[in-house]
Amino acid sequence: MWEIRLSNSRGVPYFFNTETKESTWDLPAGMTEEEAKQLPGADLLSRPKVPTGQVRASHLLVKHNGSRRPSSWKEANITRSKDEAIDVLKGYQSDIGGSAEKFAQLAAVHSDCSSHEKGGDLGYFGRGQMQKPFEEAAYALEVGQISDIISTDSGVHLVMRTA
16 A cells, blocks of 8 residues: 655655555556555645755766866776866856756766766755855756856866756
8 A cells, every 4th residue: 555755854755655665756666646646645746846955956077187086987097187177067068058958968978977877966955965165056056057167076067956
């Protein structure tokens, strides 16, 4: 028997099976949206999805030889300078324009972060969870806006706020 509960840590609804104790963020396999609306706790689905005080963002990270860990999934030993990394990011920035779709495409192929697998999506986070310059940029953006180049200990980033 499935029901919908509210996550204490993330503040968003999830599906919980009271018999198997299985839980999932996504609609359980074989369940339709209409069936989900009939479950106990279904009113939680209509609440805003952004956890209180949190934002959601994606990023495109370019590491350099001064990054705290100058390696990534695509390059074992990153030797480019910070200025070269900024130039690379400026090229991506130009290609992106203001397109969220293009941002995700480029992040998937070029980001030095493991989030490349999700088009750069970092999910929801609150204050104090990211490096300060990154956090400040993400919170200052409106949903859909893309930052200018941000520098952190990890490298240089473009940040797009998604929620």
